[in-house]
Amino acid sequence: MKNIGRRRLNLLNKSELKKLSKMSKETKSIYDSWADEYDKDLMTIMDYKTPTKMANLMKVSLLPNDKIIDIGCGTGLMGEAINHLNIENIKYAGIDLSAKSLKVAHKKKIYYKLTQGDITTTLPYRTNSFTVAVCCGVFEYFKDIAPILKEIKRVASDLIIFNFPTTKPPYLNSHSRKEVLASMKKIGVGRVEDETRFLAWKSGYRNTVKDIYSTGMIVDIEGK
């Protein structure tokens, strides 16, 4: 790994990672300070494959004119990956804690609406404002994903597409498939239309590099 790689990976040192898992306020400040370098670091150093994998997983389920909410959109890598699918007239909105990440996303000219907000609270959208919700690389911040999924279900009418790490990233949370299916049952979303396990990213910590695996799921909520 090049020097620049080591320097960036130092960003994920023990105290920073502890903060990441603690409080939204600290998560916000870490992502704010990372925003300008985030895309470069994730793609070149951490080999972040999740947005592309998730977009490919979603491909068969998306329809022209879908209105997508990107939950924890960050700098907009997921919007970019979906955009590459070239589906007609898709509209994207995004919500994230980090105002600076949203600024980076805004410059990409993909999202028609970007909102700074905390997804652990009531989402600032009316019921069924969107047809599809996507949540990529975010569930590792939460021990219990059920309340977040419940809110996502309220604002999206047809589909929820999300991923969850099955390998534990340092100081964050992993989720087993069984646990996620139980959360889905709890909030009353049933049918898993598709799921796949994939290599999501490389997590660097104290000069060791760990492969983090993730499972992507598509949940059909049309019958809600």
Ligand SMILES: C[S@@+](CC[C@H](N)C(=O)[O-])C[C@H]1O[C@@H](n2cnc3c(N)ncnc32)[C@H](O)[C@@H]1O
């Ligand atoms: C690993 S990044 C993923 C960003 C983007 N989805 C992607 O795939 O590149 C995690 C994102 O979740 C956001 N996040 C974490 N906790 C959040 C919360 N409680 N409310 C809103 N956003 C949150 C962070 O600000 C960060 O942008």
